[in-house]
Amino acid sequence: MTSPLGLALFAQDKGTKLDSTDWVFIVVGLIAALLFLVFVFVFFSFIRLWIQALLTKADIGIGSLIGMKLRNVDYAMIVRQKIALVQAGVKVSTGDLESHFLARGNVPKTATAVIAAHKAGLELPWRTAAAIDLAGRDVLEAVRTSVYPKVIDCPDPAKGKQFLDAVCRSGIQLLAKARVTVRTKLERLVGGATEETIIARVGEGIVKAIGSAHDHKEVLANPGLISQTVLHNALDAQTAFEIVSIDIAHIEVGENIGAKLQADQAAADLRVAQAEAEKRAAMARALEQEMRAKVEENRAKVVEAEAQIPQAMAESFRSGHLGVMDFYNMKNVQSDTSMRNNIAAMTGGTENQAGRG
Numbered sequence: 001m002t003s004p005l006g007l008a009l010f011a012q013d014k015g016t017k018l019d020s021t022d023w024v025f026i027v028v029g030l031i032a033a034l035l036f037l038v039f040v041f042v043f044f045s046f047i048r049l050w051i052q053a054l055l056t057k058a059d060i061g062i063g064s065l066i067g068m069k070l071r072n073v074d075y076a077m078i079v080r081q082k083i084a085l086v087q088a089g090v091k092v093s094t095g096d097l098e099s100h101f102l103a104r105g106n107v108p109k110t111a112t113a114v115i116a117a118h119k120a121g122l123e124l125p126w127r128t129a130a131a132i133d134l135a136g137r138d139v140l141e142a143v144r145t146s147v148y149p150k151v152i153d154c155p156d157p158a159k160g161k162q163f164l165d166a167v168c169r170s171g172i173q174l175l176a177k178a179r180v181t182v183r184t185k186l187e188r189l190v191g192g193a194t195e196e197t198i199i200a201r202v203g204e205g206i207v208k209a210i211g212s213a214h215d216h217k218e219v220l221a222n223p224g225l226i227s228q229t230v231l232h233n234a235l236d237a238q239t240a241f242e243i244v245s246i247d248i249a250h251i252e253v254g255e256n257i258g259a260k261l262q263a264d265q266a267a268a269d270l271r272v273a274q275a276e277a278e279k280r281a282a283m284a285r286a287l288e289q290e291m292r293a294k295v296e297e298n299r300a301k302v303v304e305a306e307a308q309i310p311q312a313m314a315e316s317f318r319s320g321h322l323g324v325m326d327f328y329n330m331k332n333v334q335s336d337t338s339m340r341n342n343i344a345a346m347t348g349g350t351e352n353q354a355g356r357g
Helices: 004-014 020-055 062-070 075-087 094-102 107-119 126-134 139-147 195-212 216-221 224-231 257-319 324-356
Strands: 150-154 164-167 172-184 241-256
Touching: 020 062, 020 075, 062 075, 075 094, 075 107, 094 107, 094 126, 107 126, 107 139, 126 139, 139 172, 150 195, 164 195, 172 195, 172 216, 172 224, 172 257, 195 224, 195 241, 216 224, 216 241, 224 241, 241 257
Parallel strands: none
Antiparallel strands: 150 172, 164 172, 172 241
16 A cells, blocks of 8 residues: 555656645645544553553543653653552542642652551541651651651650659659650641650659659559559640550659758758858947947047036136135045045955955
């Protein structure tokens, strides 16, 4: 069979002039050949995936494959994930898969997580899984944690702390370490608190439970009391996890914090008493110095008053209130008084010496 292009070339070689009908035939033949080439390209590019989707009831047409190709979507991967979802019994549209891919989501991991959740009897819609994946969470790890609960240490050894410090009412310090078994709550994974919140809440609950105990012996005899007390406080509220169990892995006795605090308080009271005593002594010394100053002040006043006596006597002589005889009589009285005082002093000293002898 000769093609239209071959006929045209043959006619030109023979020198035959082509009429309009021949040109129409040639153009139609060229278009048909072009369509045939496009069909062959589409057949070899998409027909295998289309047949595979058709046989697995994935419901993906040739048009959808061509559209994904034009939108620069990895259509082969989309087909494989859609087949896996359909065969697992999960209903997800091709548009949802393509939208998640265009949003730079991890379609294979999200599809695997949805399939695992469906097989495990967990409710995880595709939109929720896609939101978890786009939020930066590992949705597949979350599903695995829901199926197989994980154990986290409290406190976290990576933070550099090995034990929780708590003090009973008796003043004895206890060092405890717990292991918390948690299960992921898929419906609260977006917006829910992380493992750090669980560790902080459990640590707070353990410290509170130990602090409520009257004696450290009660806690050492039955560590399960701590777990029961902590579990009843709903510590997993507003978090992405559900606490399955809390187990006290290690507990030991630390220092006697009560006695240490009492000793520190006694030392502080002693320092306060010493400070008060020193304050009172300083005040007494200050008062003594003040009284001495007042004595000296009064002595100065006496000296000043005695210095005014001669002036007063002179004034009395000038005014005529005091005569010469009165002055001599006063001197005699003063001399007599001085003599009596000296005799009394000498007599008193002799009597004191005789009494001591």
